[in-house]
Amino acid sequence: MEKFIRYVDYLSKSIGHCFAWTVLVLTAGTCYEVFRRYVLNDPTAWAFDMSYILYGVLFLMSGAYTLSKNAHVRGDFIYRKWQPAAQARVDLALYFIFYMPGVLALVFSGFVYGHDAMRIQEVSVNSPIGVPVWPLKMIIFVAGLTLLIQGLAEMCRCVIAIRDNRWPSRDEDVVELEVALQQRHAGRNGAQP
Numbered sequence: 042m043e044k045f046i047r048y049v050d051y052l053s054k055s056i057g058h059c060f061a062w063t064v065l066v067l068t069a070g071t072c073y074e075v076f077r078r079y080v081l082n083d084p085t086a087w088a089f090d091m092s093y094i095l096y097g098v099l100f101l102m103s104g105a106y107t108l109s110k111n112a113h114v115r116g117d118f119i120y121r122k123w124q125p126a127a128q129a130r131v132d133l134a135l136y137f138i139f140y141m142p143g144v145l146a147l148v149f150s151g152f153v154y155g156h157d158a159m160r161i162q163e164v165s166v167n168s169p170i171g172v173p174v175w176p177l178k179m180i181i182f183v184a185g186l187t188l189l190i191q192g193l194a195e196m197c198r199c200v201i202a203i204r205d206n207r208w209p210s211r212d213e214d215v216v217e218l219e220v221a222l223q224q225r226h227a228g229r230n231g232a233q234p
Contacts, residue, residue, distance in 0.1 A: 042197045042200065042201060043201065043209060045193075045194060045197060046194045046197050046198055046201075046209060047212075049109070049190055049191055049193070049194035050109045050191075050194065050211070050212060051212075052187075052190070053105040053106045053108070053109040053187065053190075053191050054106060054109060054212070054214060056102060056105065056106060056187060057102070057103055057105070057106025057107075057109075058106075060098060060099055060102040060103060061099075061103075063095045063096075063098060063099045064099065066095060067091075067092060067095050067096065067099075070088060070091050070092065070095075071088065071092060073085070073088070074088035086168065086169045086170045087168065087170060087172055089167065089168070090165050090167065090168045090172035090174075091172070094172070094174065094176075094177045097177055097180070098177060098180050101180050101181060101183075101184035102180065102183070102184055102187070104184060104187070104188050105184075105187035105188050105190070105191035108188070108191045108192070108195060109191055109194070109195075109211070110211060110214060111211060124206060125202045125205075125206050125207050125208050126202060126203050126206040128202065128208075129198075129199040129200075129201075129202035129203045129208070130199075130203060132195070132199050133196060133199040133200070133203070136192060136195060136196050136199065137196075140192055141189075141192060144185060144188045144189050144192055145189070147181065147184070147185035147188065148182060148185035148186060148189055151178075151181035151182035151184070151185045152182045152185075154178055154181060154182075155175070155178040155179035155180075155181055155182045156179075158174065158175035158178040158179070159175045159178070159179055161175075162175060163175045163178065
């Protein structure tokens with residue numbers, strides 16, 4: 042079970058890192074559009090569509106990565122005081138009751154929605170040049186699959202936590218700057234005599 046969790050976490054991390062590069066494409070495209078619009082007085086016909094499509098892809102494909110890092114927002118003012126086994130029981134129940142039905146609905150409806158859009162080669166109604174939006178709609182299905190797989194790994198993580206009364210460790214990845222600075226500062230203070 043732990044091997045499965047590690048593999049799925051690695052898959053989610055790899056997908057999250059790949060799609061994180063869309064931020065650079067978004068930034069470059071937006072800067073180019075601003076330059077063309079305000080300096081050259083010649084706006085592009087594709088920048089608006091590019092921005093909402095790439096942002097949508099980034100948002101959809103980062104869900105499993107965020108779940109694998111336990112980084113989704115939660116109101117845990119009571120939950121955090123419980124033993125790991127109790128936390129895992131509640132999490133497992135919530136995965137069965139809410140998460141899995143929602144994600145399965147996303148997978149199935151996303152497939153139908155994306156397939157229909159691909160079949161007719163759907164383009165943006167907002168775009169004067171007809172930017173294709175069917176690839177974005179297919180991403181809904183793919184994102185649902187990644188969330189389904191990561192959700193299964195999280196459910197396995199809950200089973201282990203119920204058994205051992207401790208959460209399995211998560212791989213370190215990206216650390217926020219202020220956390221890294223605090224760790225560096227704590228290391229310096231601990232090294233002094």
